[in-house]
Amino acid sequence: MTTTIESPDLIEPEEPGGPGAHGHAEGDHEAAHEHHGPHGILNWLTSTDHKVIGKSYMITALVTFFISGVMALVIRAQLADPTSSLVNFQTYNELFTMHGSLMLYLFAGPFAFGGLANYIVPLQVGAPDMAYPRLNALSYWLYLGGASMMTLSFVVAGGAASFGWVAYAPLSNSINSPGTGTDLWLLSLGLTGFSAIFTGVNLVATIFYLRAPGMTMFRVPIFSWNMLVTGILILIAFPVLFGAVVMLFCDRHFGTHIYSVQGGGVPVLWQHLFWFFGHPEVYILALPYFGIVTDIIPVFSRKPLFGYRGMVFATLSIAALSTGVWAHHMFTTGVVLLPFFSLLSYLIAIPTGIKFFNWIGTMWGGQLSFQTPMLFSMGFLFAFLMGGVTGVLLASPPVDFMTHDTYFVVAHFHQVLIGTTVFAGFAGFYFWYPKMFGRMLSERLGKLHFWFLFIGFWVTFVPQYLVGLKGMPRRVADYLSSNGWTGLNQLSTVGAFVIGFSFLFFFANLIQSWRKPVPAGDNPWDGGALEWFTSSPPPHHNFTHLPPIRSERPTWDYNHPEHRKDESHGDKRHREHDQKKETVGANS
Amino acid sequence: MRVNGTFLALIGAFFGIIALIYWFTAYEDAGFLMLIGSAFLGLLPGSYYLWWSRRMRPLEGDEPDATPSSGAGVIDSFPGSSIWPFLLGMGAFFATLTFAFGLWLAPIAVALGLSAVIGGVVESRRGGTV
Numbered sequence: 252m253t254t255t256i257e258s259p260d261l262i263e264p265e266e267p268g269g270p271g272a273h274g275h276a277e278g279d280h281e282a283a284h285e286h287h288g289p290h291g292i293l294n295w296l297t298s299t300d301h302k303v304i305g306k307s308y309m310i311t312a313l314v315t316f317f318i319s320g321v322m323a324l325v326i327r328a329q330l331a332d333p334t335s336s337l338v339n340f341q342t343y344n345e346l347f348t349m350h351g352s353l354m355l356y357l358f359a360g361p362f363a364f365g366g367l368a369n370y371i372v373p374l375q376v377g378a379p380d381m382a383y384p385r386l387n388a389l390s391y392w393l394y395l396g397g398a399s400m401m402t403l404s405f406v407v408a409g410g411a412a413s414f415g416w417v418a419y420a421p422l423s424n425s426i427n428s429p430g431t432g433t434d435l436w437l438l439s440l441g442l443t444g445f446s447a448i449f450t451g452v453n454l455v456a457t458i459f460y461l462r463a464p465g466m467t468m469f470r471v472p473i474f475s476w477n478m479l480v481t482g483i484l485i486l487i488a489f490p491v492l493f494g495a496v497v498m499l500f501c502d503r504h505f506g507t508h509i510y511s512v513q514g515g516g517v518p519v520l521w522q523h524l525f526w527f528f529g530h531p532e533v534y535i536l537a538l539p540y541f542g543i544v545t546d547i548i549p550v551f552s553r554k555p556l557f558g559y560r561g562m563v564f565a566t567l568s569i570a571a572l573s574t575g576v577w578a579h580h581m582f583t584t585g586v587v588l589l590p591f592f593s594l595l596s597y598l599i600a601i602p603t604g605i606k607f608f609n610w611i612g613t614m615w616g617g618q619l620s621f622q623t624p625m626l627f628s629m630g631f632l633f634a635f636l637m638g639g640v641t642g643v644l645l646a647s648p649p650v651d652f653m654t655h656d657t658y659f660v661v662a663h664f665h666q667v668l669i670g671t672t673v674f675a676g677f678a679g680f681y682f683w684y685p686k687m688f689g690r691m692l693s694e695r696l697g698k699l700h701f702w703f704l705f706i707g708f709w710v711t712f713v714p715q716y717l718v719g720l721k722g723m724p725r726r727v728a729d730y731l732s733s734n735g736w737t738g739l740n741q742l743s744t745v746g747a748f749v750i751g752f753s754f755l756f757f758f759a760n761l762i763q764s765w766r767k768p769v770p771a772g773d774n775p776w777d778g779g780a781l782e783w784f785t786s787s788p789p790p791h792h793n794f795t796h797l798p799p800i801r802s803e804r805p806t807w808d809y810n811h812p813e814h815r816k817d818e819s820h821g822d823k824r825h826r827e828h829d830q831k832k833e834t835v836g837a838n839s
Numbered sequence: 840m841r842v843n844g845t846f847l848a849l850i851g852a853f854f855g856i857i858a859l860i861y862w863f864t865a866y867e868d869a870g871f872l873m874l875i876g877s878a879f880l881g882l883l884p885g886s887y888y889l890w891w892s893r894r895m896r897p898l899e900g901d902e903p904d905a906t907p908s909s910g911a912g913v914i915d916s917f918p919g920s921s922i923w924p925f926l927l928g929m930g931a932f933f934a935t936l937t938f939a940f941g942l943w944l945a946p947i948a949v950a951l952g953l954s955a956v957i958g959g960v961v962e963s964r965r966g967g968t969v
Binding site: 300308483 | 927
């Protein structure tokens with residue numbers, strides 16, 4: 252059924268605290284915009300509501316995360332003993348390929364831009380839904396199809412793809428990697444790629460066109476700003492991946508020789524195309540999570556964000572630079588311009604440093620409270636700092652020559668990606684769960700989850716830096732005990748199982764919240780952005796009333812009129828006029 | 840829309856400059872073409888938005904002093920539910936599987952895809968569930 256949506260009513264700011272304690276009229280959402288669509292599984296199949304689609308994305312992404320996490324534990328168990336035969340070499344190759352593929356293609360990105368962004372962005376900008384709801388639903392079904400295809404490739408004859416998540420040519424050609432599993436891997440990237448592109452279009456159109464009255468671009472919360480930039484990065488990067496995958500498929504099945512030397516092709520072209528997608532992809536994965544942390548830290552510091560515009564420009568700079576650094580993954584090929592890519596890679600440290608400065612500046616002098624979302628955000632800051640600093644090291648070609656394809660690089664990108672997608676991702680999950688489900692998660696279990704994860708994380712990856720510097724290559728299934736790598740590998744394996752154990756607290760938390768629900772209220776954290784103005788969970792089409800939007804924290808302004816930061820032009824003019832009058836008065 | 844247009848145009852300009860520097864230092868075709876493509880991705884919509892932003896009535900979302908009541912009226916029509924995206928997605932899923940398992944899956948893909956396209960178009964025209 253198609254519904255015509257009209258603008259929500261205005262709640263006048265003069266009503267202190269608003270109607271009801273949290274800013275929306277009690278019961279209004281039951282009266283207006285009530286959804287009378289199908290129920291049960293048919294509701295899930297037919298829903299075009301961004302909230303249902305967002306939750307579907309998150310659940311599917313978390314399922315792939317846990318499947319992939321189990322693969323990581325098998326990999327670590329194999330490496331705990333130098334001559335372990337827990338799995339054979341072929342299975343080991345399939346495991347690390349699928350671990351990387353599921354984590355990067357099916358969890359990290361879709362959890363952020365399909366899940367959290369789908370749910371939160373329309374709420375933050377005051378929109379009733381995403382700009383193209385049916386396209387949004389199609390994105391999810393393509394993603395689910397692609398995810399199923401990649402996961403089920405384990406059961407076809409010949410097993411799953413086994414060439415690593417980067418599928419370098421000529422290892423990925425039909426001679427070196429025959430079998431349907433590899434084809435399914437490629438086809439799955441095609442489907443999920445289109446899903447991502449459609450989501451990118453939707454995010455950009457929603458933030459450009461469906462902002463509520465008064466929600467100017469420079470009042471949009473940083474999470475939504477980051478999702479806008481992520482959407483544009485998706486539009487730059489994913490079509491290139493799709494083209495590269497189609498050409499590889501043609502090489503495998505239709506007799507073309509685009510990546511084969513024998514037919515006049517260029518194998519390194521795959522690396523150019525893949526990394527032109529792959530490095531922006533790192534920031535497609537990171538920027539949403541930067542946005543989450545940027546929204547969380549001010550709430551738990553009881554301060555507005557320090558340097559809002561600086562954050563926006565830092566995001567834009569990171570995104571732009573990220574598209575010009577693809578060949579820093581190819582330093583050792585010997586065919587790329589080292590100074591160009593090295594310099595641009597170093598430059599990314601500047602806007603990233605600005606972000607760190609602003610996060611610390613926001614906390615500085617604030618009334619900090621370390622509830623679970625804030626704890627996870629702190630975990631992100633530490634993890635990403637270490638991952639970022641080692642990234643700056645790797646931008647130096649001489650260092651990269653020494654450490655390329657060693658466990659040093661494995662530790663680096665796990666610190667970056669777990670720092671962002673897991674620490675910041677779960678920070679966002681704990682932060683917005685009350686909004687999505689109207690019930691709280693346990694603080695005690697959340698903190699246990701965090702501390703076990705945090706300790707396990709460092710115990711896992713610091714030894715990997717060290718074993719990498721000792722020369723251990725990545726993607727090996729065994730090694731000699733005389734290499735001297737055994738102790739560090741065993742320590743890393745213990746850490747990995749501590750990480751796995753930490754998620755038992757997460758599951759216990761979810762179960763407890765469903766069995767003994769604690770109502771969340773509309774704004775349990777006293778947040779400032781617009782999503783905290785509506786009910787928890789929000790009604791169909793999100794808002795029955797909206798507050799006047801005069802800053803990037805409209806809900807805070809509304810609930811705390813004594814602290815209101817009014818940025819409207821009219822008021823500025825009045826203020827300037829008043830100031831002038833005062834000055835003139837003082838001079839005369 | 841001026842902010843949005845400027846934002847996209849700046850993206851285009853950045854990639855244009857980087858593409859030129861890259862071409863005259865690396866002499867490498869693939870990267871140059873991708874950078875130029877990215878420049879057009881920013882410049883085309885960016886210049887369109889900038890051109891339109893001078894001619895169109897400002898969006899309520901771009902007005903710093905706007906209130907919800909000043910933007911009162913219809914926002915847009917939003918579908919409450921629709922089965923066609925699911926069927927189109929499944930059609931695409933089977934069409935993709937055709938490349939791995941053979942043409943015998945093609946009729947399922949075509950049937951699902953066609954019904955979804957027809958259903959979706961009719962649904963849009965009628966403004967309700969078919």
